Amino acid sequence: MSHVIECQKISKRFGGNQVLKDFDLTVDAGESVAILGPNGTGKSTLIRILASVMRQSEGKVLINGSEMKDEAFALRSQIGLLSHTGYLYTSLSAEENLKFYAEMYSLKDPEKRIAELLEKVGLRTRRFDRVATFSRGMSQRLGLARALLHSPKILLLDEPETGLDQEGLDLLWSIIKTDDPDRTVVFTSHNFKSTVQACSRLIILKKGKIVYDAPKGDLTEDGLQALYHDVTGGKS
Amino acid sequence: MKTFWKAAFAIAKKDILLELRSKEIISSVLLFAVLTLVIFHFAFTADHETMTQIAPGMLWVAFSFSGILSLNRAFIPEKEDNCMEGLLSCPVGREAIYMGKCLGSFIFMLIVEAVVIPVCAMLFNVDVFNPMIIFITLLATIGFVSVGIIFSALSVNTRAREMVLPILFLPIIVPIIICAVSSSSAILAGGTFEDIKQFLLIIVAFDVIFFTVPLMIFKYVVEE
Amino acid sequence: MRTKIALALGGVLMVVALVMVFIVVPTEATMGNIQRIFYFHVPVAWNAFFSFGVTFGFSIAYLKTRNPKYDFIAESSARIGIVFTTLILLTGMIWAKPIWGVWWTWDARLTSSFVMWLVYIAYFIVRSFITEEERRYRFGSIIGILGFLSVPIVAISIQLAPTTHPKAMIFNDGLHGTMLATLLISIFAMFVVYFLFVFLQYDNCKDAYEIAQLKKKLLKESE
Numbered sequence: 001m002s003h004v005i006e007c008q009k010i011s012k013r014f015g016g017n018q019v020l021k022d023f024d025l026t027v028d029a030g031e032s033v034a035i036l037g038p039n040g041t042g043k044s045t046l047i048r049i050l051a052s053v054m055r056q057s058e059g060k061v062l063i064n065g066s067e068m069k070d071e072a073f074a075l076r077s078q079i080g081l082l083s084h085t086g087y088l089y090t091s092l093s094a095e096e097n098l099k100f101y102a103e104m105y106s107l108k109d110p111e112k113r114i115a116e117l118l119e120k121v122g123l124r125t126r127r128f129d130r131v132a133t134f135s136r137g138m139s140q141r142l143g144l145a146r147a148l149l150h151s152p153k154i155l156l157l158d159e160p161e162t163g164l165d166q167e168g169l170d171l172l173w174s175i176i177k178t179d180d181p182d183r184t185v186v187f188t189s190h191n192f193k194s195t196v197q198a199c200s201r202l203i204i205l206k207k208g209k210i211v212y213d214a215p216k217g218d219l220t221e222d223g224l225q226a227l228y229h230d231v232t233g234g235k236s
Numbered sequence: 237m238k239t240f241w242k243a244a245f246a247i248a249k250k251d252i253l254l255e256l257r258s259k260e261i262i263s264s265v266l267l268f269a270v271l272t273l274v275i276f277h278f279a280f281t282a283d284h285e286t287m288t289q290i291a292p293g294m295l296w297v298a299f300s301f302s303g304i305l306s307l308n309r310a311f312i313p314e315k316e317d318n319c320m321e322g323l324l325s326c327p328v329g330r331e332a333i334y335m336g337k338c339l340g341s342f343i344f345m346l347i348v349e350a351v352v353i354p355v356c357a358m359l360f361n362v363d364v365f366n367p368m369i370i371f372i373t374l375l376a377t378i379g380f381v382s383v384g385i386i387f388s389a390l391s392v393n394t395r396a397r398e399m400v401l402p403i404l405f406l407p408i409i410v411p412i413i414i415c416a417v418s419s420s421s422a423i424l425a426g427g428t429f430e431d432i433k434q435f436l437l438i439i440v441a442f443d444v445i446f447f448t449v450p451l452m453i454f455k456y457v458v459e460e
Numbered sequence: 461m462r463t464k465i466a467l468a469l470g471g472v473l474m475v476v477a478l479v480m481v482f483i484v485v486p487t488e489a490t491m492g493n494i495q496r497i498f499y500f501h502v503p504v505a506w507n508a509f510f511s512f513g514v515t516f517g518f519s520i521a522y523l524k525t526r527n528p529k530y531d532f533i534a535e536s537s538a539r540i541g542i543v544f545t546t547l548i549l550l551t552g553m554i555w556a557k558p559i560w561g562v563w564w565t566w567d568a569r570l571t572s573s574f575v576m577w578l579v580y581i582a583y584f585i586v587r588s589f590i591t592e593e594e595r596r597y598r599f600g601s602i603i604g605i606l607g608f609l610s611v612p613i614v615a616i617s618i619q620l621a622p623t624t625h626p627k628a629m630i631f632n633d634g635l636h637g638t639m640l641a642t643l644l645i646s647i648f649a650m651f652v653v654y655f656l657f658v659f660l661q662y663d664n665c666k667d668a669y670e671i672a673q674l675k676k677k678l679l680k681e682s683e
Contacts, residue, residue: 073239106327449609
């Protein structure tokens with residue numbers, strides 16, 4: 001039985017900047033993995049490498065046992081990605097954005113899935129409006145709909161809470177959980193509250209290395225905060 | 237292969253839709269192209285014979301400058317809200333993204349040319365609205381756009397991007413301009429297909445080289 | 461070490477080449493003394509093309525491997541290439557004034573050298589616009605590849621126009637024995653000088669890179 005995500009000794013350099021070095025990680029089906037750590041520690045880089053929008057300098061990424069490098073096409077369609085931006089064209093309407101991405105993913109029955117998702121993220125009535133008129137929370141929800149469009153088995157989120165209030169963030173997480181509760185999720189965050197609520201496993205990074213990796217257990221928000229400061233040396 | 241064209245057409249369609257929404261770029265680019273012709277009139281008031289000689293040159297100066305203007309904008313929508321990363325996460329090759337952006341800009345340039353050529357023919361009373369010249373222009377536009385798109389993708393990620401595109405783009409498209417202008421002039425001077433065959437061959441060679449190589453290396457522009 | 465060898469060899473060869481050019485080789489019958497610039501002009505032209513070829517090769521190597529050293533070589537070579545191209549244009553103009561009576565004509569070879577010069581000037585200007593190192597190397601490589609491909613096609617397209625540039629004479633044995641020897645020695649001397657400059661420039665790039673690395677490390681530690 002192969003892992004859903006497996007990183008083998010991945011390194012990433014930007015010029016002379018070593019962001020990740022010999023990084024190993026395995027994620028199993030149904031896990032919800034939170035990755036925390038100070039800024040500039042390689043969280044975003046990791047998510048981008050997993051989504052194959054960025055290429056690692058060394059090492060391998062395996063998705064369901066196949067190597068990303070060889071089968072990027074097939075594997076990308078199993079992955080949904082949402083970052084602090086929703087990857088939306090602001091001059092197009094919500095529906096046009098989703099239709100465009102549906103074509104890019106070669107969806108079989110796009111109308112049905114688009115209608116279903118717009119309902120789920122609560123934007124059905126605003127579907128003909130331009131994204132430029134949307135609030136931060138609305139466009140982030142539409143971004144989530146875009147990431148879930150092709151019903152990916154893996155969802156990658158890079159600081160999805162940016163610009164959202166707690167209410168907006170809770171809504172985002174409830175949509176993720178109701179769309180498919182068994183989905184494997186890997187996300188980075190700075191928000192302890194939603195991290196505790198959403199994750200089943202917790203990883204803390206420091207300078208491109210894993211310094212803490214354990215199941216969440218019965219950790220509370222305050223417990224997490226104390227743990228985080230303890231492990232990273234106080235800086236967030 | 238099917239997904240390649242599907243994705244490329246989807247991207248081109250999306251770009252056209254975006255442009256139809258605002259109509260900002262097409263209107264300003266068209267105005268700019270026509271203004272170039274007007275400036276030419278004041279810069280060189282000449283008799284009809286001289287005008288016939290310089291008309292193809294005027295056309296390509298107008299195409300180059302207005303082309304730069306529109307190519308500079310080609311990747312702005314992908315830069316806003318970081319959409320390029322969204323495209324990269326889709327299950328399509330980077331080649332399809334390049335192809336799609338090229339198609340969009342190609343159609344855009346065709347619209348510009350479809351306006352500028354007849355306007356030039358009317359304003360200066362020269363016979364540039366002629367099937368052979370249109371054919372040459374179409375052929376040359378392929379290489380023009382495919383070079384422009386890769387440099388546009390590159391320049392959007394640099395400081396001072398408005399300056400980066402023209403200084404890279406103009407020297408590289410020199411062969412296209414030379415061949416398109418020389419062959420169009422030959423046609424206006426009463427030449428036949430035989431007379432311009434060599435120029436057309438170079439344009440085709442340019443199109444092939446400067447479409448294939450950027451297609452191959454586009455991924456290095458967009459993927460870190 | 462390699463720099464010293466190149467310096468010694470280049471120095472000796474240059475002296476030999478100068479002696480050949482100014483003392484040994486006979487004065488050309490129609491053009492007179494000005495023709496001697498040819499022994500400088502042609503080697504510089506060949507080496508300019510060679511340096512941009514090296515830039516092309518190492519640009520591909522950089523994109524494949526992402527090893528910054530390859531970009532340093534590509535950049536160093538392009539820098540020398542620009543110096544050589546500038547010299548082609550200058551020596552060409554010095555030769556053209558007495559022979560053609562003008563400093564410049566839009567002749568095929570002149571124009572293509574000039575366009576080549578513009579392409580690589582743009583290469584350096586654009587690089588200077590990119591602050592992030594990795595991106596600078598990557599974009600530099602892309603320009604290094606596309607720029608080099610444009611050189612022959614510019615030359616061919618301009619060639620269609622009638623040219624007054626003297627035809628290459630080496631291959632149709634229009635060249636006197638001593639003249640050919642002088643030319644070959646000059647080319648080789650210039651070739652060694654090219655390597656000398658590339659070595660120096662490469663060390664320069666590498667040192668600058670290492671200093672930047674150390675600075676970053678220090679900054680990180682002091683945090």
